[in-house]
Amino acid sequence: MDKEAIKNFVEKIKSAKSIAIAGHKNPDGDSLCSVLALARLIELNFSKKPVCVYDGNIPDCLDGVPYRKSIKYFEHIDKTVPFDLAIILDYGTENHIGGFQPVIENAKNVLEIDHHKNDTPIADVGLNNEHASAVGEIIYDIMHGLNWKYDLDVLELIATSILTDTGNFKYARSGKSLRVMADLVDNGVCIEKISNLLNNKPRKTVIMEAGVAANAEFFYQGRLVVATIDKKNYKNLDGRGETVLNILGQIKGVEFIALLKHQKENQTGVSLRSRTKAITHIAVAIGGGGHSHAAGAVVQDNLENVKKKLIELFKGEK
Ligand SMILES: [Mn+2]
Numbered sequence: 001m002d003k004e005a006i007k008n009f010v011e012k013i014k015s016a017k018s019i020a021i022a023g024h025k026n027p028d029g030d031s032l033c034s035v036l037a038l039a040r041l042i043e044l045n046f047s048k049k050p051v052c053v054y055d056g057n058i059p060d061c062l063d064g065v066p067y068r069k070s071i072k073y074f075e076h077i078d079k080t081v082p083f084d085l086a087i088i089l090d091y092g093t094e095n096h097i098g099g100f101q102p103v104i105e106n107a108k109n110v111l112e113i114d115h116h117k118n119d120t121p122i123a124d125v126g127l128n129n130e131h132a133s134a135v136g137e138i139i140y141d142i143m144h145g146l147n148w149k150y151d152l153d154v155l156e157l158i159a160t161s162i163l164t165d166t167g168n169f170k171y172a173r174s175g176k177s178l179r180v181m182a183d184l185v186d187n188g189v190c191i192e193k194i195s196n197l198l199n200n201k202p203r204k205t206v207i208m209e210a211g212v213a214a215n216a217e218f219f220y221q222g223r224l225v226v227a228t229i230d231k232k233n234y235k236n237l238d239g240r241g242e243t244v245l246n247i248l249g250q251i252k253g254v255e256f257i258a259l260l261k262h263q264k265e266n267q268t269g270v271s272l273r274s275r276t277k278a279i280t281h282i283a284v285a286i287g288g289g290g291h292s293h294a295a296g297a298v299v300q301d302n303l304e305n306v307k308k309k310l311i312e313l314f315k316g317e318k
Pocket residue numbers: 030031090115133134135165
């Protein structure tokens with residue numbers, strides 16, 4: 001990790017009287033838990049209490065993670081006095097920041113820690129690492145690199161970041177995340193406890209997701225499966241529809257899975273998964289991005305049009 005950037009990072013924390021930390025809008029496990037882990041580390045090592053902020057919805061399955069109650073909805077924080085330091089984690093690109101944008105604009109300093117490819121950094125100091133499987137992994141490196149004090153809550157938060165962002169290691173970008181997890185387990189993290197804690201979805205969500213999977217349509221000799229969540233069911237969704245993707249991904253012969261969500265009038269959320277083939281280019285073709293086997297997009301068009309377009313895009317895929 002860049003020593004100069006780390007030094008700068010520590011100086012900025014030391015000199016800040018007020019700190020706000022946020023992840024991307026609609027935080028996932030990595031986004032939420034890396035925010036909470038970093039806030040707790042700053043508290044333990046600098047005796048400062050950062051304000052944790054989010055926009056959108058936090059999935060119910062993350063209700064039980066340590067310090068979950070300490071994160072505030074962006075509209076509920078005091079924005080009259082600018083923060084000395086705004087830290088943005090796991091945000092991807094500028095249009096994922098949501099309600100934290102004014103905090104960033106007014107803050108004296110901005111730091112970013114991300115593991116997405118980002119050609120337009122917005123911060124004064126960046127500790128980005130595209131090879132990391134989760135921001136939690138970068139926080140683990142910072143924590144050990146600086147010999148920071150930590151507690152079991154921090155380790156559990158980092159473990160939850162990694163487990164959720166790698167889909168239980170399926171999308172691990174290297175062996176690093178497994179080595180980190182091995183160390184976390186040796187230091188008291190129980191993976192079974194975290195898995196049980198994450199099995200916390202509302203009943204109506206799981207039943208709806210199972211129904212969506214049951215109504216999925218198959219194309220190209222069953223290699224592509226397309227599932228859709230309509231306006232009514234979208235209200236009951238908790239997270240991104242992982243259960244639907246998991247169920248459909250178990251079917252023999254399925255290579256590609258597309259889950260389309262009616263988010264708003266003329267706005268469709270798309271989650272794409274593949275078993276072995278790269279699909280990032282398909283997500284890019286509809287204005288999104290992501291990893292080689294897990295990608296997605298938010299398309300400003302209605303669900304039927306997006307569905308037609310996607311089926312067409314998958315036509316040439318073997
Ligand atoms: Mn992430």
